Amino acid sequence: MSAIADVARLAGVAKATASRALSGRGYVSIETRAKVIAAARQIGYVASPNAASLVTGRTQSVGVIIPYISRWFFGEVLESLELALLEQGYDMTLYNLPPASPERDRVFEFFLARKRFDGIISVCVELSEQEVEHLHQLRRPLVGIGGPIRGVATIEIDDVAAARLATEHLLSLGHRDIVHVGGSQVDEMDFQVHSNRLRGFEAAMTAAGLPVSGCFYSSEFTTPGGYARGLAVLGDPRRRPTAIFAASDEIAFGLILAARELGIRVPTELSVIGIDGHPHAEMFRLTTLAQHPRMQGELAVRTLLAGLASGSSVGASAVLPTSLIIRSSTSAPRMLRGLGAQ
Amino acid sequence: MSAIADVARLAGVAKATASRALSGRGYVSIETRAKVIAAARQIGYVASPNAASLVTGRTQSVGVIIPYISRWFFGEVLESLELALLEQGYDMTLYNLPPASPERDRVFEFFLARKRFDGIISVCVELSEQEVEHLHQLRRPLVGIGGPIRGVATIEIDDVAAARLATEHLLSLGHRDIVHVGGSQVDEMDFQVHSNRLRGFEAAMTAAGLPVSGCFYSSEFTTPGGYARGLAVLGDPRRRPTAIFAASDEIAFGLILAARELGIRVPTELSVIGIDGHPHAEMFRLTTLAQHPRMQGELAVRTLLAGLASGSSVGASAVLPTSLIIRSSTSAPRMLRGLGAQ
DNA sequence: AGATTTCATGGAACCGGTTCCATGCCTGCC
DNA sequence: GGCAGGCATGGAACCGGTTCCATGAAATCT
Known part of the structure; x- marks a missing residue:
């Protein structure tokens, strides 16, 4: 008015x-x-920042592209991004870009090209060369969360190391028959998270002198996905592993539910470890390698705004720490326990 | 450029x-x-819509205020809002306003007042008189999801009826000892959802000639919340109900987990019904009264844009349907079964 | 054929801010 | 005392669009 x-x-x-x-x-x-x-x-x-933006070029607004909203990691990242941006007086405009979204091209060519944003944060979206090119043409700072983009500052955890640590936890307990349930490399855009976690798993197994072939099962990154896979993998008693490394806590929950349903005791008969630090892990007593999505969001905003202030397009990338939280979904395999008790 | x-x-x-x-x-x-x-x-x-907005007054952008992002209902609503707005060429700017957010006033007085939005969608945010006044002063269409706002079109389900139907399902199976686990009226801003579901429960119980005092337990609207409450309520075998009506599926999941942990068989010894239609309900075989958050989101966008086109500030409110999905978390109470078998 | 419409286009004003430039005052310094 | 420089302010241009108004050509009507 x-x-x-x-x-x-x-x-x-x-x-x-x-x-x-x-x-x-x-x-x-x-x-x-x-x-x-x-x-x-x-x-x-x-x-009106719109009027001001005409002459200053600054819009006080940041665009965020993200493949999921409901999944825990993404919800957390989103909440922390929104809060951090709000504190700095920035609006957050959200583009939800699930893997096979038909809107994808329109978002890159139309919505993001409208000169509305001072910067863009891309959360775990696997970008094609052309899309990266599009974004760079906007001449605006760009920060990635969760995986590398060419010529862009990225905030991430070391997925290979995290997976390796998780697997090593199981190995150190004496497990030899370990299976990895993680994301498929084909079905979903995976932003290298799936393949990195698989690589970390394989590295740990190989280092321990164990075979890796036949030890991987794919699953949707959700609890029902893990549950369905759990029923299939654990259904046959003769081929049952003593431990499972799940690529996410949500998958791990599903695995635990499947195990319970099949009458398999956790951790006595089956150890399960996840990655995430999901708030439900406490309830499931899940041992997990916690990452900290809120830290990632906050740091992404700081990096973006720093780039904005300095005018430099590429800020500093960062690898954030993870921490092993041991609960009671993991223990030594029964066989060894028996031996120990003798 | x-x-x-x-x-x-x-x-x-x-x-x-x-x-x-x-x-x-x-x-x-x-x-x-x-x-x-x-x-x-x-x-x-x-x-540049910013430049155009200066003279047309149209920004091609809609503001959304929402208290949670991670909880299922809100995530679904958000995804559907974003998609529907995108299809119409609108940007969605998100304000996450949890119950006791310190940013609350700033959002209403500063962010929403920046003349950036053609309209505003408020998802289950309980607004004070003053806040409603603020929004109306913007002279922009406003649509609510999930509860009534003075002088505003609202998309919602009939929470009283839904709760009543859920309870009646338990009653029709023969349950008499029924407990309701739902949201507290004091702790969280509840947008009347909590109290309406309680009212529906009480209406059904009263109509069946059953007492309602002592039949309500509060819980956070989450799975761990339901789990904690479940352990407490179900822990004492002498005072155990034969059925529980949970105000949300997420609470119901927690209750089922607690029951399993206590060795209580569902549905043989305990029936559980929820409200939502959460995708995990299938996995938990949860009987639930499904609502359809995506429909609510789509309709909210349609209502908002219609108001925008017509220039009228108040669109039509709508009450969307729910549907009872019967799975195997509910059955007749054991006692009756025994009788029936004789 | 002459008078209206309808169509097509260009010039200029305008939306709501920011910023450049000019002006004028006051202070400090040589 | 005169001049340079800092401070305070106003006028005007400008950002990138949209829209009002004027103009002229072509089509339609009487």
Whole structure:
């Protein structure tokens, strides 16, 4: 409703002066500034960033592209991004881009090209060369979460190391018959998360002198996905592993539910470890390698805004820590226990 | 980068003509339009809605306020809102406003007042009189999901009826000792969902001639919340109900987990029914009263855009249907079964 | 054929801010 | 005392679109 011209008129100054007083740039006397601020408050004036963006090029808004909203990791990242941006006065505009979204091209060619954003944060979206090119043409800072993009600052965890640590935890307990249930490399856009976790698993197994062939089963990254896979993998008693490394906590929950349903005791007969640090892990007593999505979100915002302030396009990438949280879904395999007890 | 003036120059026409050709408003000859469109494509021109919004007042952007992102219902609503808005060319800017958010006032007084949105969708946010007033002052259409706001179109389900139906399902199976586990009215902003579901429960119980005092237990609206409450409520065998009506599927999952842990068989010894239609319900074989958050999101967008087109501020409210999905978490109580078998 | 419409286009104003530039005052310094 | 420089302010241009208005040509009507 009210424009800066109204504020200026009410305060008895020129538009230019009102603008300087409110934005804090340029010379304004203390009294004038007070007058202008009082006038602005009186008529409930809030500046339109759209109008300002025309001349400054700054929109006070950031675009976020993300493949899922409901899955835990993404929900957490989103909440932390929103909060961090809000604190800095930025709006967050959200584009949900699931793997095979028909809207994908339109988002890159139309929505993101509308000069609406000061920067873009891409959360675990596997970008094609062409899409990266599109984004770079916007000449805006770009930060990735969860995986590398060419020429872009990235906030991530070391998925290979995390998977390796998780697997080594099982190995150190004495397990030799270990299976990895993780994301498929073909079905979903995986942003290298799936394959990195598989590589970490294989590295740990190989280092322990164990074979890896036939030890991987794919699953949707969800609890029902893990459950379905669990029923299949654990259904045959003769070929049952003593431990499973799940690529995510949500998969692990499903595996535990399947095991319970099949009457397999966890951890006595089956150890399960996940990756994430999901809040439900406590309830399932799940041993997990916790990552910290909120930290990743906050750091991504800091990196983006730093790039914005400095004008440099590429900020510093960061690899965030993970931590092993041992609960009671993992233990030594029964066989060994028996031996130990003798 | 490129502005409409560049397009006009390249096409050899005036800015005004280029604008008309691209927007499709006003008279332009077919050949001229083709020329302009070709020129625009050639230099990769995408109009800046920010610039356009200055004169048209339309921003092609909608603000959404929502208390949670991770909880299932909200995630689903969000995904459907984003998709529906995207299809219509609108951006979705997200404000996450958990119950006791310290950012709350700033969002209403600053962020939402920036003239950035053509309309606002409020998802299950309990608004104070003052906040409603603030929103109305923006003179923009406003649509609520999940509960009534004064003078605003609302998309919702009938929570009282849904709770009543769920309870009646248990009653019709022969249960008499039924407990309701739902949200607290004090702890969280509840948008009347909690109290409405409690009212529906009490209405059904009273109609069946059963007492309601002592039959309600509060819980966080999450699986761990239901789990904790389940351990407490089901822990004492002497005071154990034969059936529980959970206010959400996520609570119900927790209750089922707690029951399993206590060695209580579902549904033989305990029936559980929820509300939601959560995708995990299949895995838990949970009987539930399904609502359809995606329908609610789509309808909210349709209502908002209709209000936008017509210029009328208040659209039509709608009450969406729910459907009872019977799985095997509910059955007749054991006692009756025994009788029936005789 | 002359008078209206309808169509097509260009020029210019405008939306709401920011910023450049010019102006004038006051202070400090040589 | 005159001049340079810092401070405070106003006028005007500008950002990138849309739209009003004027103009002229072609089509339609009387």
